[in-house]
Amino acid sequence: xxxxxxxxxxxxxxxxxxxxxxxxxxxxxxxxxxxxxxxxxxxxxxxxxxxxxxxxxxxxxxxxxxxxxxxxxxxxxxxxxxxxxxxxxxxxxxxxxxxxxxxxxxxxxxxxxxxxxxxxxxxxxxxxxxxxxxxxxxxxxxxxxxxxxxxxxxxxxxxxxxxxxxxxxxxxxxxxxxxxxxxxxxxxxxxxxxxxxxxxxxxxxxxxxxxxxxxxxxxxxxxxxxxxxxxxxxxxxxxxxxxxxxxxxxxxxxxxxxxxxxxxxxxxxxxxxxxxxxxxxxxxxxxxxxxxxxxxxxxxxxxxxxxxxxxxxxxxxxxxxxxxxxxxxxxxxxxxxxxxxxxxxxxxxxxxxxxxxxxxxxxxxxxxxxxxxxxxxxxxxxxxxxxxxxxxxx
Amino acid sequence: xxxxxxxxxxxxxxxxxxxxxxxxxxxxxxxxxxxxxxxxxxxxxxxxxxxxxxxxxxxxxxxxxxxxxxxxxxxxxxxxxxxxxxxxxxxxxxxxxxxxxxxxxxxxxxxxxxxxxxxxxxxxxxxxxxxxxxxxxxxxxxxxxxxxxxxxxxxxxxxxxxxxxxxxxxxxxxxxxxxxxxxxxxxxxxxxxxxxxxxxxxxxxxxxxxxxxxxxxxxxxxxxxxxxxxxxxxxxxxxxxxxxxxxxxxxxxxxxxxxxxxxxxxxxxxxxxxxxxxxxxxxxxxxxxxxxxxxxxxxxxxxxxxxxxxxxxxxxxxxxxxxxxxxxxxxxxxxxxxxxxxxxxxxxxxxxxxxxxxxxxxxxxxxxxxxxxxxxxxxxxxxxxxxxxxxxxx
Numbered sequence: 001x002x003x004x005x006x007x008x009x010x011x012x013x014x015x016x017x018x019x020x021x022x023x024x025x026x027x028x029x030x031x032x033x034x035x036x037x038x039x040x041x042x043x044x045x046x047x048x049x050x051x052x053x054x055x056x057x058x059x060x061x062x063x064x065x066x067x068x069x070x071x072x073x074x075x076x077x078x079x080x081x082x083x084x085x086x087x088x089x090x091x092x093x094x095x096x097x098x099x100x101x102x103x104x105x106x107x108x109x110x111x112x113x114x115x116x117x118x119x120x121x122x123x124x125x126x127x128x129x130x131x132x133x134x135x136x137x138x139x140x141x142x143x144x145x146x147x148x149x150x151x152x153x154x155x156x157x158x159x160x161x162x163x164x165x166x167x168x169x170x171x172x173x174x175x176x177x178x179x180x181x182x183x184x185x186x187x188x189x190x191x192x193x194x195x196x197x198x199x200x201x202x203x204x205x206x207x208x209x210x211x212x213x214x215x216x217x218x219x220x221x222x223x224x225x226x227x228x229x230x231x232x233x234x235x236x237x238x239x240x241x242x243x244x245x246x247x248x249x250x251x252x253x254x255x256x257x258x259x260x261x262x263x264x265x266x267x268x269x270x271x272x273x274x275x276x277x278x279x280x281x282x283x284x285x286x287x288x289x290x291x292x293x294x295x296x297x298x299x300x301x302x303x304x305x306x307x308x309x310x311x312x313x314x315x316x317x318x319x320x321x322x323x324x325x326x327x328x329x330x331x332x333x334x335x336x337x338x339x340x341x342x343x344x345x346x347x348x349x350x351x352x353x354x355x356x357x358x359x360x361x362x363x364x365x366x367x368x369x370x371x372x373x374x375x376x377x378x379x380x381x382x383x384x385x386x387x388x389x390x391x392x393x394x
Numbered sequence: 395x396x397x398x399x400x401x402x403x404x405x406x407x408x409x410x411x412x413x414x415x416x417x418x419x420x421x422x423x424x425x426x427x428x429x430x431x432x433x434x435x436x437x438x439x440x441x442x443x444x445x446x447x448x449x450x451x452x453x454x455x456x457x458x459x460x461x462x463x464x465x466x467x468x469x470x471x472x473x474x475x476x477x478x479x480x481x482x483x484x485x486x487x488x489x490x491x492x493x494x495x496x497x498x499x500x501x502x503x504x505x506x507x508x509x510x511x512x513x514x515x516x517x518x519x520x521x522x523x524x525x526x527x528x529x530x531x532x533x534x535x536x537x538x539x540x541x542x543x544x545x546x547x548x549x550x551x552x553x554x555x556x557x558x559x560x561x562x563x564x565x566x567x568x569x570x571x572x573x574x575x576x577x578x579x580x581x582x583x584x585x586x587x588x589x590x591x592x593x594x595x596x597x598x599x600x601x602x603x604x605x606x607x608x609x610x611x612x613x614x615x616x617x618x619x620x621x622x623x624x625x626x627x628x629x630x631x632x633x634x635x636x637x638x639x640x641x642x643x644x645x646x647x648x649x650x651x652x653x654x655x656x657x658x659x660x661x662x663x664x665x666x667x668x669x670x671x672x673x674x675x676x677x678x679x680x681x682x683x684x685x686x687x688x689x690x691x692x693x694x695x696x697x698x699x700x701x702x703x704x705x706x707x708x709x710x711x712x713x714x715x716x717x718x719x720x721x722x723x724x725x726x727x728x729x730x731x732x733x734x735x736x737x738x739x740x741x742x743x744x745x746x747x748x749x750x751x752x753x754x755x756x757x758x759x760x761x762x763x764x765x766x767x768x769x770x771x772x773x774x775x776x777x778x779x780x781x782x783x784x785x786x787x788x
Contacts, residue, residue: 010436042404105625207647231499253601
């Protein structure tokens with residue numbers, strides 16, 4: 001007999017990992033908007049509004065600002081595949097898994113990569129980037145992760161961008177985990193190409209990669225000597241679809257575009273500054289609570305992302321067991337560490353819709369209960385008070 | 395003042411173009427399923443079911459059968475990027491826009507492409523493929539479009555697959571417009587790699603590309619000398635996420651996976667054979683009606699796809715004006731011709747949920763009204779009767 005397949009019945013979770021974050025109810029509703037054709041004038045009107053919405057959130061006037069038809073990593077690959085030609089030398093900041101991913105992708109596309117490295121958990125120093133640039137012959141671009149999701153490090157970009165410009169290199173930023181959580185200033189910081197995702201700060205489901213390209217970046221695309229190695233991500237063709245000529249390239253993921261549209265409306269109604277401040281306040285309370293419990297934060301002090309915290313698991317505690325208990329008994333998702341942080345570190349997200357006082361309170365309470373039951377050496381009865389005190393501060 | 399952005403209000407359309415087709419109501423409902431993490435055991439359970447569902451629809455036992463995280467063209471690129479290495483010689487069937495797309499993508503990835511060509515609107519003859527194979531040095535693969543969406547041609551695959559095998563080449567098929575509309579028999583026809591989409595025969599929104607790989611194809615992937623040029627589409631890494639080790643690669647588009655799950659359940663509940671027959675019957679009625687009106691079908695007789703018909707616009711009629719009237723006055727989408735068919739041919743889809751008697755009747759009625767009003771020389775009052783007669787046949 002054939003297999004039978006039951007209705008989908010996954011539980012509702014409190015999503016406090018590195019993404020996806022909880023989806024805003026208005027975004028869920030927007031996904032019921034009728035699917036229409038990707039060349040329908042009514043969908044083209046939505047595309048035009050989407051570009052405006054994304055420009056607002058990216059803080060840019062870049063004409064070519066749109067959602068690429070894949071997840072965040074597809075945005076990364078779109079930028080690299082269109083800017084890099086065989087033999088181009090580039091500089092990539094590597095201080096975690098997502099910087100390493102850029103280097104890997106760029107090498108596959110034919111680049112010679114000079115790594116500007118730092119230890120996991122620390123920022124990349126501008127001097128390190130400058131040094132790598134000096135090793136490069138005609139450096140094509142510098143690519144840096146703004147919010148390193150594997151370490152929780154908040155990388156300052158402005159000084160590095162100025163260094164890249166002095167060396168005649170384009171500045172590329174990974175804003176997958178930063179957009180709509182902390183300031184991302186494409187024009188002010190002179191970032192030439194940037195990619196993000198939908199399922200973190202924007203709180204839509206995963207599936208699209210918002211990207212933006214400066215005129216300088218587009219000039220580099222226009223003057224390529226070779227075709228982009230990716231047909232699917234070829235910017236020259238995709239810009240025709242998202243631009244005035246509307247030439248069909250591929251079928252845009254209509255429903256995900258609706259979801260992103262509504263998510264961006266929600267962000268803009270809240271206001272970017274208000275949203276950044278909300279992330280700051282909730283993270284401060286979480287950090288105060290975790291510290292009061294005796295848990296250690298892993299990312300370099302002064303450069304901690306509010307939306308993604310890395311927390312050292314206490315000695316002698318099986319970190320996976322804690323995550324399993326959070327999931328099973330509280331329906332809370334937090335994430336494991338990657339690479340050198342595997343088995344040692346938790347990654348706790350407070351992103352977009354998930355970033356709220358009730359979730360901070362719930363997580364601190366649940367963690368304290370679980371760790372206490374496991375016999376971990378944590379200070380009891382202090383975390384909630386410390387968090388409340390943090391909220392009480394101006 | 396900042397721009398204000400209004401609620402999404404696109405109209406409901408009757409989608410009779412080459413995709414997207416109308417989405418099944420149950421699929422819309424499934425998209426409201428809570429988004430959970432891409433590594434959540436509950437999502438992993440959904441992934442396992444999805445693989446089984448896709449194997450059923452592809453008629454294969456291939457272990458590696460899953461939805462790639464992009465639209466149909468991403469599925470194409472995934473297969474090419476993972477099977478092709480620099481300098482590999484391949485044979486590509488080109489008799490329309492989508493065969494040409496395969497050739498373009500493969501060349502960007504470093505292949506030397508031998509084209510097996512036919513006129514737009516005609517099938518590729520097996521002898522042409524054999525000839526191209528004989529021109530190739532150690533041909534790596536033969537890639538053919540099963541349902542050429544630009545011409546409406548239904549390409550027989552089994553004989554070409556046998557020829558590919560005799561020449562030691564892998565057989566790759568584009569089933570973007572054929573899956574769940576006409577028989578697609580991966581195992582029986584010995585197809586080594588195949589890609590499709592979600593928004594045509596399956597009637598889910600666009601956003602994923604179901605793919606399947608035979609053991610022989612995976613052996614070719616495993617024994618590559620160079621890394622796959624695409625990080626995003628690297629099958630070795632993605633197979634780890636979709637396979638037992640569950641290593642994180644990218645964040646799967648959760649909601650689109652839910653949509654696909656439900657769409658596949660609907661397909662399997664109807665039964666593939668029943669679904670194929672439904673497409674055959676409705677297309678027969680549409681074709682009878684169009685012919686009775688005096689309109690000409692463009693694709694080679696005997697090789698016409700039921701799910702996608704190419705229809706010549708009558709002489710002296712502005713085909714774009716007809717499409718505009720269908721959209722404006724009836725909310726019906728049909729599509730323009732591509733390439734050499736631009737301005738001359740309509741593309742009419744009857745796919746998945748859109749493939750039903752009420753839509754055939756509506757379209758015939760609307761076309762007759764519009765063409766008559768435009769003064770086209772069409773036979774009046776005959777189309778509906780001819781369609782009814784076709785339905786009355788066994």
